[in-house]
Amino acid sequence: MDDIPPYPPIDPTTFDLIVIGTGLPESIIAAASSTASKSVLHLDPYPFYGSHFSSLPLADLPSFLSSHSTSPSPPRSPSSDDPNEFSLLEFATRPLYSSIDISTFSPNLLDQHSRKFNLDVAGPRVFFCADKSIELLLRTGTNQYMEFKSVDATFVGDNKGNLWSVPDSRAAIFKDKSLGLVEKNKLMRFFKLVQGHLAGEQDIKISEEDLQSPFVDFLNKMGLPPKIKSFILYAIAMADYDQEDTGVCRDLLKTKDGIDQLALYNASIGRFQNASGAFLYPIYGQGELSQAFCRRAAVKGCLYVLRMPVTALLVDKDTGCYKGVRLASGQDIFSQKLILDPTFKVTLPSGSSPPLPLKEKLPFFSLKDDKGKIARGICITKTSLKPDISNFLVVYPPRSLFPEQVTSIRLLQIASNLAVCLPGMFVLYISALCNDDDQGKKLIHAVMNTLLTVPLDSESNAAVQSETAENGSAVQDETSESSSGGPSDSGEEKPTLLWSALYSQELTLGQVDFICSTPMPDGKLNYNDLIDTTFKIFQEIYPGEEFFPETSLENPEGDGDASPET
């Protein structure tokens, strides 16, 4: 950001709403507000769309992460010498990423083609074909700016490197070779029970008492064996924490929620003709989503200025109310409302009375920053983790890799046919919730060690060999023969790591306070919770406005467009 060209002045200088940052929540709010005929100025200090939701070239990712990893110089003393009637509140940024660890094992290859990569900052993430983000895309016609492909399968991994396919449908259960006959029967009966319950059939009803009980208890009550329980809890309902250890579980799933998750999964399978599984992934990466909403907003009149940092907040000297922002160009822009991306912190001038009309208005926003962290890892390989299949999800349920693993680890492999990397390469996104950076690293490393050959350093080929041999002997197991062809199958080399980026991300929630700020990417696999939060923020700033009224449906052929190309 050193060589930013001279800023042209922005005209007009007064808006209904200023949005800073082009992450997904900000972009949706910008689009929704523009649709509600508000005048919106959407600013981003970066030259690309998406902020913490963006997809970046390989070389840009480390610098983006590190620019958010340290507290910048403490804010200069409030420029109280401002001549006009405003006081200036300097923005401070907060560190959002830590323990950033970039390893390159094949420098030449990757550096030359950095721009061929679109790496998601907030991976792994997918769309469920029937989830809220797809609904929102279709309802707003935003799907016309995106293209999707199907994620072909879901697997559950174990510590031996096997990948077991998740029997998520009737045909999949029938076909599955790892399940016993009894397990198949129990699983299918459970699915039928859930389907019957959801369809409101008279004689198949899950009691209210059961619905309020923990999902894991209900699964036990249904007599499901541990393996299937694990499939349902972590690979279909996508629970984050160990559901069977209430001591560590922070998101104990109720049966009701579990059933809702199953319903979402079930509705996702087969929704689009070309999508074989439950999930979709956008071509060019997840950053496309924020950008698509920005385009949607722009169509409705939202004004976009990228590469425009904001330096300070303008507040009324007397009331302490928000008035506007000062841009890096020195220009002051005024608006009724302001939405900030989670990078920014506003330090109140000491001595001024806290003007907090909105404080503690919503219990929803009251818990902030206590959700711990999420460890993320991005790996690039030259071979797929599984032959014959390129785009898939792997879930490592709690305790599946080592006894102290309390959260599920998810891995998404995306191939070059989704235009995220060089042809013939694969990008692996890994994430796990954690309490601190060390724990997070341990989780990500556990997966990498199970699935990948990690060269000790870029020069030492001998080291690579010995590492492989050591792992190879450790992972051989008879069950891998009968498995669905895990990567540790005899004769198959584990893919070698070419490049990796490991980092921990703060799980900052959105807040509606003195000013509104949006949440960081959460630890979920899809955008459902983020869209809920975004909707609440929008309601907060525009209580009377409808969030994308139905009349905005512009593309009745939406369904067709959202389906991936063949």
Add this chain to the structure above:
Amino acid sequence: MHGRPRKAPKPEDEAASSAKAQKLRALQTQFFSFHHNKIYTKEAVELSAKLLEINPESYTAWNYRKLAVEHYLNLPDCNPDSIKSVLDDELRVVENALRQNFKSYGAWHHRKWVLSKGHSSIDNELRLLDKFQKADSRNFHAWNYRRFVAESMKRSEQDELKYTEDMIYANFSNYSAWHNRSVLLSALFDKKAEGFLLKEKVLPEEYEFIHQAIFTDPDDQSGWFYHLWLLDQTVTTDSPLLASSWPGHGSDVLLVGDRCYNGSAFSPFSALHSDSGSFPIVLYFNQPVRGVNSSTVTVECGFNKNEDLLWKPLSASNSQTARVWVAHLKVSSSDLHSTVEVSVGHTKGIISTRGFEYSHPSMLSFKVHVQPMERDSSQVSVAESISLREENFKVYGKQSEESIIDSFDQLIIKNGHETTASNWRFEALAKEIECFRELLSLVDCKIGKLTLARLLKAYDAMSYPFANKLVHSEEVLELYSDLMKLDRTHYQFYKDERSIVLLQKVTSSKGSLLQHCFQYKDSVSSAICGPICLRLNNLSLSRMGAFEKLLWVQMLDLSHNELQSIEGLEAMQLLSCLSLRNNKLRSLTALEPLRKLKLLRILDISYNQIGDHSIDTTRYVCSSPLSHSVGSELNRDETVTSDVALINNWEAFYIFKDFNLNQLDIVGNTIADEKFKSVLVKIMPKLKQLDGKLLD
């Protein structure tokens, strides 16, 4: 494609369809004029294509096109290119028509016809089929056509088998795919193709495959059908076997001239009253066979070879295929003791309905003793009427048990060869039994229970002569009782099955059979009279079975059961006295099996439901005088055709005319009024007693 509700048409739809009809009518008129005038110009042929695209069901249009094709192919300037273009056109028209309605018989048929002209390629046809089978994976037209294409274009069964597998993996609720699999496997077994030589290698894999479907969704019926086919493949031996015979091998037959005899040295099982000096030889096979005659079955009696012995099939229909065959052997009265040797299948020619040759030649030999008449048969009269009442029966005496047991063993033909050769069948069944016990421990499932019952029954049947008792019969009976409660719709089916199992159980061991054997002794005569009476009364039987074990029975009490049919009873050739009192027989035609019992003298059909129901449904399955063979018989008999009463009671005439009854009880049936009784007397002049009243 399946299970979609019909919607009432909207007004605009109706308007559209009437417009379509208008257009279609105009097209049709023009088409017919071309057709009638045999005009096959390009324009005319094009018009028929247009018609077929709208209405693929127009058979006339398809036939017209066939004529047009023939016309073009017979043109003098016809060359390979023009043939190709004509046939390509046909294929295109069919494809368009199928797009309109992929279940059009006419269109599929036309395509077969075009293919018979030796055109198109297998790839082309399979591509088309893939498209239609994707649209509806259960489209049986497409499956039929697929079989046609695969056969005519010599696609290997193995490839097709793989295809069914793929279809099943996509969705296993596919009757057509499972069915085709059974067809293909049968063909591969028959061919003894590489890898399909041994059923014991292939069937376990198929069982494994179908288990996946059955366990995943036991409520889905398509898999069960395939399982039933597999079970049949496991149980049924290819070549037919002789299951039992009368007389049994190594037995002694005593022919007595009158009813009273002192059994002394001879087992009452094998003493037989014979007026005529002949006795029946009954062969009971494990499956229907044809080709039983004096060359395939030779009978040697003493020094005489009975080359002209006439073997008759005993089956409900008049076909020449039956499980049971009978011949009547005449013993000359001069020969008081003779040995009879029956050899079965030493000459080829006995063939099962599935085309397998009888391949286990067996030999039966037994001794025949003739006990000359002590009294003149004309004296046998009034006093000898038999009344099957409770007080007239005695539990069979203990001192006689030994002889009964001996002769009981003689009823069974041992086929050691076949059984040792098929250990895999046992193993397969045992594995299935275990598997379905497990399924039932998971779910309460009707079809699972039925399958387990079938498996257990099959297992018992296979192991029977060696295990010497039916190990699982109690469990099977319980399963059927359960099913009768669970599934009221199919109550009667389960009850029938249960009856047969019960009969098999009763007849399976000496001990259980003896409990049902009684000595008849009426109050009038003091001597121990007549043969043993088998009493299977009060057992809630709805069907008869286990005939192979009951060939020796001469007196049978089936009273107080729930029999609706006595199918199969024709096998019991020695029956002379039968009580069917208090059953649920609904019609006279239900008595048809009795027509073949030439020794039957005493019959009690009182207190049934004959005549209760004005519509006799068995009429449709039994041959009637209206059918060819019987009708001509009727017409020949002029005394009958002239008698109006008989014409109106053709069923009675048809059933009873061949009977040789002395005594009949028919009271307690709606039909049995005085008028009907007088008809009966007319039909059976030899009848001596009707409903307990003596006739002159």
